[in-house]
Ligand SMILES: Nc1nc2c(ncn2[C@@H]2O[C@H](COP(=O)(O)OP(=O)(O)OP(=O)(O)O)[C@@H](O)[C@H]2O)c(=O)[nH]1
């Protein structure tokens with residue numbers, strides 16, 4: 001078996017950064033998920049980040065000593081380092097220096113299963129690498145006899161070549177991704193035409209989105225749609241999956257499971273996954289799943305809110321689903337309830353049938369609140385509209401008369417306006 005890399009974690013705490021300790025713990029989890037052994041941690045209260053080495057000189061010296069002492073192979077910083085910080089630190093420590101972004105991208109790369117997710121991760125990694133290439137170039141130059149970074153040596157030529165190759169690869173990935181996304185948008189347009197409402201499960205990684213999705217499938221679906229992966233690990237889900245849900249009242253909507261968010265998500269990754277998360281932008285309702293049993297749930301809600309904003313999804317109504325209530329005491333629950341008074345929220349355990357039913361009750365209430373009730377008399381030549389309504393609305397009664405078919409149905413406002421409002425149909429009420 002290959003020996004695991006031994007890592008020292010490093011982080012600087014800025015004034016007022018309440019979530020610092022938990023983000024260090026999260027960094028540890030991220031390292032574990034990358035099969036890295038964490039041998040120690042070094043932190044400091046920082047007034048400001050130093051441009052050249054992240055920490056000040058003294059602390060960096062201490063870092064070097066600690067690494068030697070613990071026989072660490074790498075150091076992992078808790079936030080994204082600039083290309084020059086990485087370069088300077090690697091020179092100073094003579095060891096590999098990585099950061100939180102690399103870990104997250106590495107995990108995404110391991111978990112990506114679909115072609116699209118793999119391409120997105122590759123693109124994020126290449127974009128991260130591009131400005132950092134000169135680091136590699138630097139070492140090439142050193143091999144070539146200590147030439148400086150800006151000298152036109154053989155190293156520089158090689159560097160240019162590498163850079164061009166990467167740029168070409170990025171351009172190609174971008175083209176292919178645009179094509180894929182275009183294809184998906186077509187599917188989406190079809191859906192829009194049908195006016196089936198869409199609710200998206202969003203939230204922090206490991207909050208229980210996929211578990212909620214599976215429970216909904218279990219308790220509401222008869223068509224045996226495929227379950228999604230739920231697991232106690234960071235970023236279990238990397239692609240969005242959409243499933244059709246039909247309630248007892250015969251109301252149909254789409255539910256989508258999405259990639260989880262995390263604090264300090266690498267910027268390139270957000271951009272790369274934006275197309276996947278476009279499902280979220282299309283949603284009529286966001287169900288934000290919150291792990292109520294996590295001491296950091298507040299912070300996680302803030303991060304989710306910020307990420308949604310960055311994606312441009314901050315104008316969609318949100319239903320907050322405080323999950324894992326089976327893991328918290330009555331008292332703790334009361335505190336959260338008081339704290340969140342006034343928010344549109346619901347408390348549940350994803351594993352309890354009655355809770356899931358209540359959740360779906362709320363969801364349908366929001367999704368169908370603007371429904372219009374239709375009462376139509378259709379001549380037999382227009383009977384195809386019966387099938388249309390059966391497919392796209394909730395038909396509540398059908399009456400086959402001698403000349404006409406009487407149909408009553410609940411349909412979405414958009415559907416009503418598009419097909420029925422200004423039509424020649426005889427509308428009863
Ligand atoms: N006790 C308890 N555990 C839960 C509940 N909901 C989810 N879990 C557990 O929490 C872990 C994470 O669940 P997932 O559904 O995979 O979380 P996720 O939000 O989809 O996570 P990512 O896909 O990584 O973003 C799993 O081990 C679940 O079994 C709940 O209501 N109660």
Ligand SMILES: [Mg+2]
Nearest residue numbers: 209210236237
């Ligand atoms: Mg998931």
